Structure formats: C-alpha cells, structure tokens
Amino acid sequence: MILESYLKNEERVLFNLRSLYSKYGYQPFKMSKFEEYDLYAKNKEFLVSDSVITFTDTHGKLLALKPDVTLSIIKNATEGKGVKNKVFYNENVYRISGSTSEYKEIMQAGLECIGDIDLYDMYEVVYLSAKSLESISKDYVLEISDMRILSAILETITGDDNFKNEAVDCIKKKSEHELLDCCKKYEATEQATKMLADLIKLYGTPDEVIKKLKKMNVSKELDLAVEELSKLCQLLKLTDEYANIRLDFSLASDMNYYNGIVLGGFINGICECVLFGGRYDKLLSKMGKRAGGVGFAIYTDLLNKLHKEAKEYDVDVLLLYKDTTGLDKVQKAVEWLVSQGKTVSAQRTIPEKLRYKELKEMED
Secondary structure, eight states: OOOGGGSOHHHHHHHHHHHHHHHTTOEEOOOOSEEEHHHHHTTGGGSSOSOOOEEEOTTSOEEEEOSOSHHHHHHHOOOSTTOEEEEEEEEEEEEEOTTTSSEEEEEEEEEEEEESOOHHHHHHHHHHHHHHHHHHOSSEEEEEEEHHHHHHHHHHHOOOHHHHHHHHHHHHTTOHHHHHHHHHHTTOOHHHHHHHHHHHTOEEOHHHHHHHHHTTOOOHHHHHHHHHHHHHHHHHTTSGGGGGEEEETTOOOOTTTOOSEEEEEEETTOOSOOEEEEEOHHHHHHTTOOSEEEEEEEEGGGGGGSSOOOOSOSEEEEEEOOTTSOHHHHHHHHHHHHHTTOOEEEESSOOSSOOEEEEEEOOO
C-alpha cells in the first residue's frame, strides 16, 4: 500500500496519471535515454527548446539525450487502416527548464493517439487532458483553439506562407499590435485585418465562441472546421469537466506541424502553461507516416511551484541510543514506533540539521 502523504507532489501526480490513462486502454511506452541526434535536428520547430544535449558514441555516431518523447513514439508507430497506437508515458527528458533556465532532467508525462483516428479519439484525448489537470488541481482551465479555423481566416488574406508563419508567431506572443503591423506589411484589407483581430480576441465557453464563429462564414473550409469543433464540444458537454473548458483563439502553435485542435492547460498558482498538445498530422507526414496524431504533454517540473509547503519536521521521533544499548532493544523500539504510524530516525547523536517533533532517549 502506498501512503500518499509520503509521496512528493510530482510523484503523486504521476501515479494518478498512470492509473487514469490505463483505465482508457492506453499502454505504457518506454524508450532509451538516447536517440540519434538527426531525429531532433530535423524537427527542432516541434521541440519546446532547440537546445539539445549531444555526444558522440564509441562508433562515432552523434546521439542526443532525449529532449522529447513524442518524436520517438511517432518513429515507432505502426500504420494501417483501423490501426491505432494509444500510448502514455512517464519519461525523463533533458532540456532547459522553464523555471530555472538551466539544463535539467525533467519528468514529463503525457499520452499520444496515433493512427486511423476519428472524432471519438479526438474527444477522448481532450477529455483526458482535462482529467489530467483535474487530478493535479480542481482549480484549472483547459483552453482549446483550432489551427484549421485560424488557417482558413489567414487564407482569406493571402496564401503567402511567410505571412501565415509571421502572423502565427505574433498570435503565439499574444501581441496584437505586431499582428496588425504584419497585416499591414502584407497589404491585408481592413475587413480581413479586423476579422483576424476579432478571432484572436475570441475567448469564452464553447457555446459562446462557436455561436460567434458560425457568423463568420467566409469559406467552406472555415464552416467545416467550425462544425467539427462544435461536434467535439457537444461530446465534451456530456462530461463534468466541460465547466472548466474554454475556447481561446489567441492560443496557437506552429502551422508546419499542427493542423487541428491545440490544447493549453493552466492551473491556478502556476503562471505558465503546464499542459500543451494538439493534433499534429503534418508532423507525422513530415516523418513519413501516413496517419493522424493527437496528444499532449504535462510539464511536471512546473508542479514543484504548486503546494510548495515546507514540512515542519523531518521525522516524528528522534530515537537516541548509546554505544552500550543492546541493538535488539533499538530494533524493537524502532519497530514499535513505526507500528504506531510514526516516522523514526535512530541515531547515537543528535544530527545538526534534522528537524524532529519528539526526542526519545533509550536507556542501556
């Protein structure tokens, strides 16, 4: 039996997530610490940071300490009609920590659904992302955007990929004035610029936002994307987690990889995004896979900022014994205290930095 009170916050979260994902048929994925550097070099834009720790092995091959798990899952995924790879992971990745700006070994958790995926798979991944946040804190928000809708609006302005990429960068930075400058640079009409500016200000419950999206009606591509997003939200409406879901079109990601929903998870008490993911068929295509993919990752290093309450004591009891005390007596005393539900440190002298609630001294 695992006593949750003795687990660190991060360990407790990971334990709960493994249990959650297993209930929905996701299988654990394990990988080695190393991958060929080429895998990451070709997909740097997909990584949280393009800083990768590399080294040369004994055969002269350039390897990297893994900064990401998704790329390895895609690399090993099987393809075919009706085939789905549903996996979850708890893996150490090596990257620059968002909290310290230094290289760090970070435990990352998440899941991926890759293959012949449909609307239910999309719903399930989004639902599990909300349940994941809920398992960390009840005070959370899951934000959802859709790159197809953003792309359809951008396409009405110009088909220039440079414009699209620059516009998305402005949206990711949540910089409206830079976005307006970008539209001016590419000679977007006043009407199109206003439509784009209105889109990235859209935030609210799915019912509220979808109602506004349906009024745009600028292309068949937009109408189709809105209709599919609406169906997804109708499924989510059947769950208790729906109350914590918002649509937010200032949430965006790289259009070279993401081609559908984008997920961002936030928890009260942490100023950064703790969960990120989405639909990434374009990444699969780039890696030579004829399949769809959707998933998310949780940045568990950020959870150290949550519930960071210092324990008042290291142990309940400091049990002092002498050189002349019978060790059988020490053993019996320790076991009796442990059986009473107490934590015990048996020592011959009082440690300088040990914080204890009660001091017990043994007689010879």
